[in-house]
Amino acid sequence: MERRNEILKRIQDRPGITFRELARELGIGIGDLQYHLHRLEKERRVFSRKFGKRRYIFPEGFEKDLQRLIIAISTGTRRRILLLLMDGPLSQSEIARKLGISQPTVSYHMGELLKLGIVDARKDGKSVVYTLSYDPGIIARVIKEYRPGLWEKLADNLIDLLTGVGDGE
Structure with missing residues (x-):
């Protein structure tokens, strides 16, 4: 849960951060990040938007x-x-x-x-x-x-x- 809150805080601080940037900045493995983002999306705390080859992540309501x-x-x-x-x-x-x-x-x-x-x-x-x-x-x-x-x-x-x-x- 602590890891998930860290991810959420980074997304709130940097709305539109890409998936890769988020993984790199927090030093999180791809699978681990996917899991936590999936949970955050299910909880409707974040959402992602794909544009081109990149996935941008925003806090809900942005x-x-x-x-x-x-x-x-x-x-x-x-x-x-x-x-x-x-x-x-x-x-x-x-x-x-x-x-x-x-x-x-x-x-x-x-x-x-x-x-x-x-x-x-x-x-x-x-x-x-x-x-x-x-x-x-x-x-x-x-x-x-x-x-x-x-x-x-x-x-x-x-x-x-x-x-x-x-x-x-």
Whole structure:
């Protein structure tokens, strides 16, 4: 029971944590974690949501809109795309150029963000232009409240960018 409470506490502290992250952070074997999560789900204390190849775990009653945002910011590339879109609409090629990644990679991640309802797409000639369907302030709040480690990392990156540290000089 003590182990189960430890698992529940971690899920409450980090809603949207993936199954693998939870196992790694708590040092729990896969079978043991599956057992306890099954019990917690039966007790209606947690629920999981599968998206792509990952299983995200939330405390019961966690707001649906916030679930989608947490899933969206769970991968670095999607998070970087969202941060770019906070400045305004961009085409797929602009996103690829600014992030230094291929257009097929951008296309894949934009498809995932579209499925989650985080971005909107509109055709503009031969290009597709993407915009956020969420207020940027809400996205920033979710990162700050539910993934404070990401917030600190983003702040460090901004400081490095502004001071020229870490650019090889």
